[in-house]
Amino acid sequence: xxxxxxxxxxxxxxxxxxxxxxxxxEWCGRAPALEEDIALANVALDLIGQARLWLACxxxxxxxxxxxxxxxxxxxxxDFRNLLLVEQPNGNYADTIVRQFFFDAWQYPLLQAxxxxxxxxxxxxxxxxxxxxxxxxxxxGDLVIRMGDGTAESHDKTQAAADKLxxxxxxxxxxxxxxxxxxxQGVTGNAGALRETWLAHVREVFAGATLxxxxxxxxxxxxxxxxxxxxxxxxxxAEMQFLQRAYPGAQW
Amino acid sequence: MATDPVPAVARVWxxxxxxxxxxxxxxSIVDLGIxxxxxxxxxxxxxxxxxxxxxxxxxxxxxxxIAESIVVALHDxxxxxxxxxxxxxxxxxxxxxxxxxKRKLKQYGIAPPAQQVVAISAIGRGARSxxxxxxxxxxxxxxxxTSQFGSTPCxxxxxxxxxxxxxxxxxxx
Numbered sequence: 176x177x178x179x180x181x182x183x184x185x186x187x188x189x190x191x192x193x194x195x196x197x198x199x200x201e202w203c204g205r206a207p208a209l210e211e212d213i214a215l216a217n218v219a220l221d222l223i224g225q226a227r228l229w230l231a232c233x234x235x236x237x238x239x240x241x242x243x244x245x246x247x248x249x250x251x252x253x254d255f256r257n258l259l260l261v262e263q264p265n266g267n268y269a270d271t272i273v274r275q276f277f278f279d280a281w282q283y284p285l286l287q288a289x290x291x292x293x294x295x296x297x298x299x300x301x302x303x304x305x306x307x308x309x310x311x312x313x314x315x316g317d318l319v320i321r322m323g324d325g326t327a328e329s330h331d332k333t334q335a336a337a338d339k340l341x342x343x344x345x346x347x348x349x350x351x352x353x354x355x356x357x358x359x360q361g362v363t364g365n366a367g368a369l370r371e372t373w374l375a376h377v378r379e380v381f382a383g384a385t386l387x388x389x390x391x392x393x394x395x396x397x398x399x400x401x402x403x404x405x406x407x408x409x410x411x412x413a414e415m416q417f418l419q420r421a422y423p424g425a426q427w
Numbered sequence: 428m429a430t431d432p433v434p435a436v437a438r439v440w441x442x443x444x445x446x447x448x449x450x451x452x453x454x455s456i457v458d459l460g461i462x463x464x465x466x467x468x469x470x471x472x473x474x475x476x477x478x479x480x481x482x483x484x485x486x487x488x489x490x491x492x493i494a495e496s497i498v499v500a501l502h503d504x505x506x507x508x509x510x511x512x513x514x515x516x517x518x519x520x521x522x523x524x525x526x527x528x529k530r531k532l533k534q535y536g537i538a539p540p541a542q543q544v545v546a547i548s549a550i551g552r553g554a555r556s557x558x559x560x561x562x563x564x565x566x567x568x569x570x571x572x573t574s575q576f577g578s579t580p581c582x583x584x585x586x587x588x589x590x591x592x593x594x595x596x597x598x599x600x
Binding site for chain 1: 484485486515517519520576577580584598
């Protein structure tokens with residue numbers, strides 16, 4: 176039972192990084208400027224690297240002989256445990272950057288807490304990933320400010336993106352049986368003040384961006400961490416998993 | 428050519444020091460601090476060379492190429508049995524770059540890391556202290572970051588406001 180909870184917890188970490196990575200990769204060759212294209216690809220690479228580490232760890236904890244690749248390519252949408260936020264469409268550039276900022280500002284303090292995990296392997300992955308995410312967060316925060324405090328059009332689009340994505344942020348701070356079990360075992364380190372840390376960072380950046388922070392007690396959509404997803408995930412998987420579905424076991 | 432089946436660990440290190448990084452060939456994988464340990468172990472009666480590596484970034488695409496280059500390089504020196512182990516903790520840091528490596532980077536046109544480990548606690552807007560990165564061509568400190576992300580995960584893009592040349596910066600990590 177304990178192993179299953181840790182497996183679920185690792186899937187949540189791995190799936191969110193995997194799906195966001197896949198989303199960012201959709202921008203490859205299409206971003207509004209070369210520097211942006213390169214930056215998005217870099218962030219996507221970091222996230223896919225982290226996803227591999229988390230999913231490899233999950234596969235080992237599960238102990239059923241599955242591999243990281245099988246977890247990524249041979250599960251259907253209801254078995255994915257990623258946040259709803261990361262499966263939301265890329266939309267316009269403000270949608271992509273606000274989504275990234277909300278995620279980075281959550282992932283950074285989460286990973287910081289996980290570096291103190293009682294599970295040495297999880298602590299090791301977090302210590303590595305947190306250094307990468309520091310750069311992601313600096314960039315996404317800077318861009319939110321640049322776009323929010325930019326032209327009237329960029330301001331309005333960035334505010335609209337924040338308002339639209341806000342309802343997917345509540346899920347990041349939910350605690351269910353899996354989280355409680357992981358906290359009891361010391362696996363999650365000290366993640367207690369995660370929501371306050373996140374909100375403080377969002378408020379600081381939004382103030383610099385002349386954006387209005389939506390109401391923290393607004394209604395929130397949830398379900399991703401329990402396998403209940405928006406319709407977007409199926410389309411992502413259809414593309415991401417196509418090769419393994421069409422040619423099972425293909426390797427190169 | 429007669430080769431020693433179990434060459435000394437120190438010799439294996441000198442061979443690994445000749446394996447270039449696939450993205451920044453002016454540096455070897457030893458210069459970069461990717462190779463952490465070399466040891467011989469007994470694998471059912473056969474001597475097996477175990478090379479422990481620490482990847483730079485989680486998703487660095489060069490990692491697979493580096494692993495392959497190590498095996499090929501050791502095979503070329505007569506070491507038939509090579510096993511690679513990946514160690515992610517402690518996490519790779521640019522502090523592991525040798526001074527020689529930093530000189531080589533600069534000569535190659537890439538500005539070396541300008542400070543020790545990045546202060547990741549200082550990511551808030553207020554507490555921001557970006558390092559001064561001198562231009563590797565003209566030495567001017569009037570430079571500007573154009574993007575925190577460059578052509579490989581380990582680099583950022585800068586431009587020099589004096590000689591007007593763009594250049595890569597090997598960012599602190």
